[in-house]
Amino acid sequence: MISLEKVSFGYGEGSSTVRDISFHIEKGEFVAILGANGAGKTTTVKLIDGLLKPTKGKVVINGLDTSKTRVSERARHVGFLFQNPDRQICRNTVREELAFGLETVKKDMSREDIDRRVGEVMESFGFSGDEEPFSLSRGERQRVALASVITVQPEIMILDEPTTGLDYRECSHIMDVISDMNRTMGTTVVMVCHDMEVVMSYARRALVMAGGRLLADGTVRSVFRDTELMLKASLLPPQITELSMRLGKGFENADTVGEMTARICSEMQVRRAGR
Amino acid sequence: MKDLFQYTAGNSVIHRMNPLTKILLAVCICAAGFISDNIFYLLFLLLLDMMIGLAAGVFKKALSILKGLLKVSIFLFILQVLFVRRGTPVFWIITDEGLMLAAKVVLRLIIACIPLALMLAVTQISDLANALVQVLHLPYKYAFTLTTSIRFIPQFMEEMGDIMEAQTARGVEFDTKNGLKKIGLVLPLCVPLLISSVRRTDATAVAAEVRGFELRTTKSGFKKYPFRLIDLAAFLICAALIAGAVLL
Ligand SMILES: Nc1ncnc2c1ncn2[C@@H]1O[C@H](COP(=O)(O)OP(=O)(O)O)[C@@H](O)[C@H]1O
Numbered sequence: 001m002i003s004l005e006k007v008s009f010g011y012g013e014g015s016s017t018v019r020d021i022s023f024h025i026e027k028g029e030f031v032a033i034l035g036a037n038g039a040g041k042t043t044t045v046k047l048i049d050g051l052l053k054p055t056k057g058k059v060v061i062n063g064l065d066t067s068k069t070r071v072s073e074r075a076r077h078v079g080f081l082f083q084n085p086d087r088q089i090c091r092n093t094v095r096e097e098l099a100f101g102l103e104t105v106k107k108d109m110s111r112e113d114i115d116r117r118v119g120e121v122m123e124s125f126g127f128s129g130d131e132e133p134f135s136l137s138r139g140e141r142q143r144v145a146l147a148s149v150i151t152v153q154p155e156i157m158i159l160d161e162p163t164t165g166l167d168y169r170e171c172s173h174i175m176d177v178i179s180d181m182n183r184t185m186g187t188t189v190v191m192v193c194h195d196m197e198v199v200m201s202y203a204r205r206a207l208v209m210a211g212g213r214l215l216a217d218g219t220v221r222s223v224f225r226d227t228e229l230m231l232k233a234s235l236l237p238p239q240i241t242e243l244s245m246r247l248g249k250g251f252e253n254a255d256t257v258g259e260m261t262a263r264i265c266s267e268m269q270v271r272r273a274g275r
Numbered sequence: 276m277k278d279l280f281q282y283t284a285g286n287s288v289i290h291r292m293n294p295l296t297k298i299l300l301a302v303c304i305c306a307a308g309f310i311s312d313n314i315f316y317l318l319f320l321l322l323l324d325m326m327i328g329l330a331a332g333v334f335k336k337a338l339s340i341l342k343g344l345l346k347v348s349i350f351l352f353i354l355q356v357l358f359v360r361r362g363t364p365v366f367w368i369i370t371d372e373g374l375m376l377a378a379k380v381v382l383r384l385i386i387a388c389i390p391l392a393l394m395l396a397v398t399q400i401s402d403l404a405n406a407l408v409q410v411l412h413l414p415y416k417y418a419f420t421l422t423t424s425i426r427f428i429p430q431f432m433e434e435m436g437d438i439m440e441a442q443t444a445r446g447v448e449f450d451t452k453n454g455l456k457k458i459g460l461v462l463p464l465c466v467p468l469l470i471s472s473v474r475r476t477d478a479t480a481v482a483a484e485v486r487g488f489e490l491r492t493t494k495s496g497f498k499k500y501p502f503r504l505i506d507l508a509a510f511l512i513c514a515a516l517i518a519g520a521v522l523l
């Protein structure tokens with residue numbers, strides 16, 4: 001569905017922000033891109049949607065080479081959430097903002113259908129529809145931007161730091177919405193994220209970047225347990241994973257609070273029985 | 276275009292001049308270009324522009340501005356050549372006088388554009404503003420407005436690019452090859468751009484006020500901007516340039 005082959009990219013002459021990156025993403029995957037600030041994550045996701053064209057190598061999305069096709073034609077199938085929501089919002093009310101995407105990419109959709117779809121999303125996000133996006137708080141604007149991506153129901157969603165600036169409740173709500181689309185509709189999700197707990201709870205596969213290179217590509221759990229790799233990429237694994245690794249025997253692969261609790265309970269039972 | 280207003284650090288003769296001298300020099304070159312009607316003098320001024328670029332270590336920038344002006348220049352040149360009916364025909368409807376006039380117009384355009392851009396490239400805007408306040412006793416409020424607005428230009432352009440990118444990703448055809456269509460699409464973008472700039476202006480104003488903006492006087496600011504020997508030399512050059520333009 002998405003494939004990068006030996007892709008390199010530089011913003012100016014001689015600079016190389018992304019170097020020789022290759023990976024494939026299949027339909028229905030939930031992939032997180034991890035890395036320190038300036039590692040080239042945003043650049044990589046922009047390359048995926050063809051907002052940037054590779055200087056070397058080839059990017060294919062939905063079977064089309066991004067160098068030969070236009071981004072606007074892809075908008076129906078690929079949704080993109082930008083790191084800064086203010087660059088994306090362009091209408092004066094939330095309702096118009098959510099309808100905008102459908103109006104531009106689904107020209108055959110009737111007004112009633114558009115209104116119905118917008119209504120559904122507004123209800124799920126708890127918007128009344130008459131809010132002015134630019135007078136909302138930063139976290140709410142972020143949610144408006146995400147809601148407008150979701151309204152279109154794209155087959156691929158590319159999300160650049162969707163949870164940054166959100167409080168805990170807002171964060172888990174949008175992640176649940178995204179995860180729900182991924183599970184029920186098979187939406188492919190590629191997400192840049194700095195919150196390792198979120199990555200652990202929702203993503204299944206992680207790409208780790210540093211200095212414009214792809215350091216690792218594997219399951220989220222295996223990546224977080226690779227201490228050397230995490231150090232190289234200046235990342236910190238979730239605390240539960242860290243704890244599980246320190247405790248060692250009996251606590252292996254306990255990466256969530258639920259798993260860890262279960263292990264601790266059973267360990268305590270064993271000890272009580274032994275006493 | 277984005278880096279047009281970006282400061283290029285250095286320690287050249289030009290860098291060391293008083294900010295006001297630099298601007299005066301640039302203005303004098305422009306003025307000389309408009310006053311003079313001698314094609315050789317105009318060519319000399321163009322050469323001078325490039326030499327200043329070389330001396331200030333921003334020759335590359337000078338060349339890139341020249342390249343940027345190329346399209347407009349050619350367009351202007353053709354227009355002039357086609358519309359001037361005087362003189363003896365050289366070829367088809369083109370006359371010798373038309374060619375000469377066209378060359379002068381184009382040269383003037385270039386001469387007027389390059390020096391100001393180059394001076395801005397080697398002057399920190401804050402220095403210019405401070406010098407305006409200290410030497411010419413311009414109220415700080417206006418100097419601040421000047422520096423802030425110039426500083427925002429590259430940001431503004433970057434924002435514009437970002438917004439266009441986001442709209443393209445949402446299915447608006449900014450990646451069309453049809454230029455006219457693109458212009459029509461740009462208009463609705465003014466909304467977010469305007470809102471974000473108003474908001475930023477607000478934030479800047481509040482930040483300035485919180486930091487005691489109202490208390491500044493012409494004596495605030497620790498850097499001083501005296502006129503030195505180089506500045507004197509530059510003044511003489513300025514006078515010579517204008518005199519040359521009038522006399523030649
Ligand atoms: N528009 C741009 N022009 C020039 N350099 C850029 C631009 N955008 C990003 N960069 C540079 O590319 C590098 C990677 O940036 P980015 O992909 O945004 O990193 P990340 O999203 O991982 O924080 C950074 O060093 C940044 O300075």
Ligand SMILES: [Mg+2]
Pocket residue numbers: 041042043083160
């Ligand atoms: Mg980024």
